Amino acid sequence: MIKVAITGASGRMGKMLIEAVQAADDCTLHVTLDKGDDVRAGLAGADVLIDFTRPEATLEHLAICADLGVKAVVGTTGFDDAQKAQLAQLAERTAIVFAPNMSVGVNVVLKLLDMAARALAEGYDIEIVEAHHRMKVDAPSGTALQMGQVVADAVGRDLKACAVYGREGVTGARDPSTIGFATVRGGDIIGDHTVLFAGIGERIEVSHKATNRSIYAQGSLRCARFLAGGKTTGLFGMNDVLGFSR
Numbered sequence: 190m191i192k193v194a195i196t197g198a199s200g201r202m203g204k205m206l207i208e209a210v211q212a213a214d215d216c217t218l219h220v221t222l223d224k225g226d227d228v229r230a231g232l233a234g235a236d237v238l239i240d241f242t243r244p245e246a247t248l249e250h251l252a253i254c255a256d257l258g259v260k261a262v263v264g265t266t267g268f269d270d271a272q273k274a275q276l277a278q279l280a281e282r283t284a285i286v287f288a289p290n291m292s293v294g295v296n297v298v299l300k301l302l303d304m305a306a307r308a309l310a311e312g313y314d315i316e317i318v319e320a321h322h323r324m325k326v327d328a329p330s331g332t333a334l335q336m337g338q339v340v341a342d343a344v345g346r347d348l349k350a351c352a353v354y355g356r357e358g359v360t361g362a363r364d365p366s367t368i369g370f371a372t373v374r375g376g377d378i379i380g381d382h383t384v385l386f387a388g389i390g391e392r393i394e395v396s397h398k399a400t401n402r403s404i405y406a407q408g409s410l411r412c413a414r415f416l417a418g419g420k421t422t423g424l425f426g427m428n429d430v431l432g433f434s435r
């Protein structure tokens with residue numbers, strides 16, 4: 190049995206994860222932790238932490254995991270570059286899977302995007318549109334940024350240099366080398382992502398729409414199983430978990 194700890198237990202994802210762990214034959218709920226709880230005491234003896242919280246909290250939790258030898262699945266988004274570097278350093282001390290989207294479907298879409306972008310590198314304007322619920326605090330979503338990275342790599346562009354995050358006023362004609370991002374926030378939208386390749390005479394849209402958060406919880410359990418199956422240190426992604434990198 191994999192002993193799973195969950196931080197952010199009262200959050201939208203925390204609740205889904207508790208249900209998923211309780212329903213899984215090969216996992217047991219070691220501890221659920223909320224803000225203000227003693228995380229170090231709670232994590233002692235756990236095999237894997239699953240953390241969907243906020244970047245600052247995740248890094249604090251990972252530091253404790255590294256001290257205790259607890260592996261970790263991180264779904265939190267909104268990390269800046271310095272925080273990502275800290276996370277990578279912590280992965281030298283314990284095994285971590287870090288992915289902005291744990292759904293199998295989104296990770297298949299990332300593969301499709303790589304193929305589409307290579308074929309559509311010239312003559313097609315690339316725009317990424319994401320929509321989420323009114324409570325989401327970071328933008329663009331981690332998934333949209335990962336989609337942007339995959340597409341930028343495929344067409345040989347530097348995402349930091351070519352990303353345009355929203356437009357207003359007299360923007361001038363579109364620079365064809367840019368990758369645009371647009372964010373929608375409202376209601377209870379779980380997570381919609383579309384990458385648009387807009388050419389002259391046609392447009393191609395590659396979309397994923399989440400209708401239930403259980404997809405992220407089930408993906409997280411796959412990550413926990415992957416880590417429990419022998420990893421001790423290192424930073425992994427869904428590519429590794431799903432075997433896409435082989």
Ligand SMILES: NC(=O)C1=CN([C@@H]2O[C@H](COP(=O)(O)OP(=O)(O)OC[C@H]3O[C@@H](n4cnc5c(N)ncnc54)[C@H](OP(=O)(O)O)[C@@H]3O)[C@@H](O)[C@H]2O)C=CC1
Pocket residue numbers: 196197198199200201202203223224225241242243245246263264265266267288289290291292331405
């Ligand atoms: N990788 C993926 O597949 C997915 C990633 N996400 C990401 O997961 C994260 C959480 O999403 P969601 O569950 O919707 O958010 P919620 O706000 O519903 O939950 C976040 C939880 O983290 C807790 N938390 C916040 N700050 C701290 C802290 N400093 N210490 C301890 N706990 C803290 C919150 O507690 P409190 O309410 O008391 O502040 C809350 O319980 C987001 O970054 C989101 O983008 C979401 C879905 C899928």
Ligand SMILES: O=C(O)C1=N[C@H](C(=O)O)C[C@H](O)C1
Pocket residue numbers: 266289290321325329330331332333379380381
């Ligand atoms: O905050 C959310 O809800 C989600 N966040 C992740 C992201 O930022 O990409 C994944 C999913 O889209 C839901």
